[in-house]
Amino acid sequence: MRTIHDPFSGLAVFLAVAESGGFTPASAHLGVSPAAISQAVKALEAKLGVALFVRTTRHVRLTEAGTALLSRVKSAATDIAEAVDAAGSAQDEPSGFLRLTVPRMAVPLFVDAVVPALRREHPKIRIEIAVEDAAVDLLGRGFDAGVRIGEYVELDMIGVRLTRDIMWSVVGSPSYLATHGLPQSPEDLAAHENIRYRFPTSGAIYRWEFERNGRSLSVDPPGSLVVNDGALLVSLAASGLGLSYVADIAVETELRAGLLVGVLQPYLPTTPGLFLYFPRRAQNQPKLRALIDIARKVCRV
Structure with missing residues (x-):
């Protein structure tokens, strides 16, 4: 029997390590052991014939080859994830993994109010929230949506108002x-x-x-x-x-x-006040539509 060649093998692990900055946080994100993460990265490096990460006792950073690979596969991985989400759009209950970036001032205004309501109404949606005040590249960091003050929302994003001015x-x-x-x-x-x-x-x-x-x-x-x-x-x-x-x-x-x-x-x-923002092409994903609907209902701006 001919062996099936899987060109995507190891890429999910590679992306998780590259985005999180280490094997341990990547293992927590993917729900596997750090040893399994390390083994998958080594197998990918062996298949490609290049080192993708420089490992020290304190840090893990991308090599030049790793940086080049990340720049090529990141946007493609986002497209694939969106395609998979779209394929499941016919299901009754929104599901999937929803990653959000939120500034600290929005925690009581958005996280404490909107996220509990979203969890109650759509328990199949898994949520990860990064609280950070810095400007964030949504697509580059793998986030589905973010919350920011209106003047800091990129022009090519869709914004949904959450608060008054x-x-x-x-x-x-x-x-x-x-x-x-x-x-x-x-x-x-x-x-x-x-x-x-x-x-x-x-x-x-x-x-x-x-x-x-x-x-x-x-x-x-x-x-x-x-x-x-x-x-x-x-x-x-x-x-x-x-x-x-x-x-x-x-x-x-x-x-x-x-x-x-x-x-x-x-x-x-x-x-302008706080806005929920996201890429235009992502607005029809069921998990994101659910978040938007809940946010509008809870915030009532």
Whole structure:
């Protein structure tokens, strides 16, 4: 009997290791042992005659050949996965694996509200959620959909509104403001301790945006605390360590409880709110349609 040649053998494991950055996280993602992952990668490397990964005791990284292979097969793998999902679209109950990327501010607004409802109504859908504030290449990272502030959603994506527009806020604790006083204009921030945000991807420090007489004003305030996590901007400000520039929807609870106080409101801009976004060609997948329907029902924007 002639042996059947399978050109896809080992590619799923290769993609899992390349995307997760290691054998252990890949094994958790695929539900097999790290030893099985290692064995599958070695078999693929032997079949291709090249090393795909450089392995050390601490890190696993792609070789030049591995990088080239990833760039060729990633988009094809996405197409295949979408084709398989489409083939099952006639079934009554949506199913499959749904990978989502969500910024930290959207956890209480989206994850805590939408995901439980989705699980209750469609238990056959398996969900993985990556919480990260950095900009994300959905297709390149293998995500089905993401949640981001509207102005950061790529133009070639479809967006579904989840929240009202966002008003940006400068907030501080009552104790901090009692000690240092309330700034009356953006220029007054130069005399305050400001908690600044560094973009995880670019490494740039975020400049605080204001409006005056219909014109935009960008300020880079001084501060000895820099973070790359939105939740820390809120918690550190609530601890009295300085002023933070945050979205109002991220501090509603703290403002109501009196843990934080908003300042400089006349100068603060409004921007599009949070959106669920996804590639146009993926919108008819049953698992994604189920997520969209639940999100619209729960968020009611």
